[in-house]
Amino acid sequence: MNTTTEQPPGTDRQLEIAGRRLTAAEIRALDPYQLMAELGKTVIHPGGSRSTEELLAMAAPGPGQRVLDAGCGIGTTAAQIARRFNCEVFALDISEANLDRARCTVEQVGVDDRVTVRRGDIEQLDFEDESFDVVIVEAVTMFVHRKRAAAEVVRVCRRGGRVVDHEFIWRKPPPPGSRELFMGKVCPGIDFDTEADWTALYQTAGLENLQTTTGPFAMMTPSGFVRDEGVRGTARFVGRALSRPAYLRKLAWLMPRMMRAMPYLGYVVVGGTRA
Ligand SMILES: C[S@@+](CC[C@H](N)C(=O)[O-])C[C@H]1O[C@@H](n2cnc3c(N)ncnc32)[C@H](O)[C@@H]1O
Numbered sequence: 001m002n003t004t005t006e007q008p009p010g011t012d013r014q015l016e017i018a019g020r021r022l023t024a025a026e027i028r029a030l031d032p033y034q035l036m037a038e039l040g041k042t043v044i045h046p047g048g049s050r051s052t053e054e055l056l057a058m059a060a061p062g063p064g065q066r067v068l069d070a071g072c073g074i075g076t077t078a079a080q081i082a083r084r085f086n087c088e089v090f091a092l093d094i095s096e097a098n099l100d101r102a103r104c105t106v107e108q109v110g111v112d113d114r115v116t117v118r119r120g121d122i123e124q125l126d127f128e129d130e131s132f133d134v135v136i137v138e139a140v141t142m143f144v145h146r147k148r149a150a151a152e153v154v155r156v157c158r159r160g161g162r163v164v165d166h167e168f169i170w171r172k173p174p175p176p177g178s179r180e181l182f183m184g185k186v187c188p189g190i191d192f193d194t195e196a197d198w199t200a201l202y203q204t205a206g207l208e209n210l211q212t213t214t215g216p217f218a219m220m221t222p223s224g225f226v227r228d229e230g231v232r233g234t235a236r237f238v239g240r241a242l243s244r245p246a247y248l249r250k251l252a253w254l255m256p257r258m259m260r261a262m263p264y265l266g267y268v269v270v271g272g273t274r275a
Contacts, residue, residue: 024167024246032254033073033139036219037098039240039247040192042076042105043228045139046168047267050216052077052229055136058211058271059164061085065133068092070122070153071140075115076100081136082111090132092120123148130158137165142192143203150205157274163207164271169193169214173268186254200271207272217265220258 012122022030022038036044043049055077061067063086069078072091075098082089091106093099099117104109120126122137123144135153150165157163169192174182183190192198199210215270218224 005114007164018088022246027244027246029252030250032258033187033249034095034097035247037074037101039237040233041229041237042044042074043219044073044076044221045264045267046167047166047215047269048133048218048228049143050218050224050225051213051215051267051269054213054269055166055271056081056084057136058213059134059136061087063087066090066131067134067136068125068127068132068153068156070120070125070135070137070149072102073098075117076104077138078102078115078117079106079109079111080168082106082114083109083194087114087134089115089129091115091117092122092125094119094121100246113168118238122152125152125156127156129155131156131162132160133161135161135163137163139167141192142167143167143187146191147202147205150201152273154188154202154205154207159274162271163202163274164269165198165202166216166267166269167198168263169195169198169266169268172215172264174261174264177183178260178264181257182265185188186257186261195268195270198268200202202270202272206275207254208275209220210272212267212268214266217262217267220262 016051031052033044061081065087067081067087067089069091072093075091078089078091081087091102102117106112122140134158137153153163195212195214199212241251
């Protein structure tokens with residue numbers, strides 16, 4: 001199927017396809033990113049759609065190139081890359097629920113003939129060395145063993161190809177309480193520091209000519225939210241959040257804790273050429 005529709009992902013149909021109704025206990029246990037996907041948010045990374053544009057500019061995928069999106073989430077960026085740049089995209093994620101959502105996204109965008117959605121672990125990629133022209137990662141490396149993940153995404157990129165990653169940073173040092181609250185309770189298991197740390201990680205992993213851009217955390221600010229999801233998407237998100245007390249309880253717990261870290265949080269897009 002080669003038709004490209006402009007219908008955004010994150011519709012009610014996608015939410016249905018994403019699966020069964022979660023129990024209240026399951027909703028309580030969701031991390032913020034899983035919660036956003038569950039509520040139908042389509043852009044689920046710190047810098048929002050603006051940082052994705054920066055990532056795409058840095059990755060510069062070309063027609064017919066093979067692109068890996070490692071940790072694709074609901075497949076929003078993978079589908080865009082296939083549609084806008086006419087690439088052959090592999091969209092990998094470790095979560096079956098997100099893979100279902102990603103399959104729906106690529107079908108809705110009309111690029112299911114160019115995007116392969118399948119399970120994969122960024123720490124142990126099931127591809128030969130130098131399998132891709134471009135590898136992108138958005139908001140995944142900070143949740144896993146960073147050195148292993150960086151080594152893997154560089155390994156599967158061809159020499160001269162591009163690897164670009166987009167993750168959280170602390171833009172300024174947070175007060176100790178906010179840091180512990182964010183990393184220990186809001187996003188347990190997450191680990192990140194500064195722009196310099198991300199650059200060093202990828203330099204060590206084998207990238208050269210490294211470039212970075214940085215900016216403020218935008219995914220959950222009111223203006224960033226509407227920019228990413230549009231007015232209809234925002235209304236749909238709010239409607240779904242209001243549809244169950246368990247969603248509202250989870251958001252009521254999450255948002256004030258998130259707000260404490262927000263002034264200090266930002267994003268980095270770091271990319272380079274495989275040496
Ligand atoms: C914050 S979401 C970002 C998703 C997507 N890249 C985006 O920007 O919208 C993090 C994603 O990483 C996936 N993930 C976590 N650990 C992973 C791993 N070891 N290998 C592959 N994906 C992983 C999660 O399932 C989730 O979909």
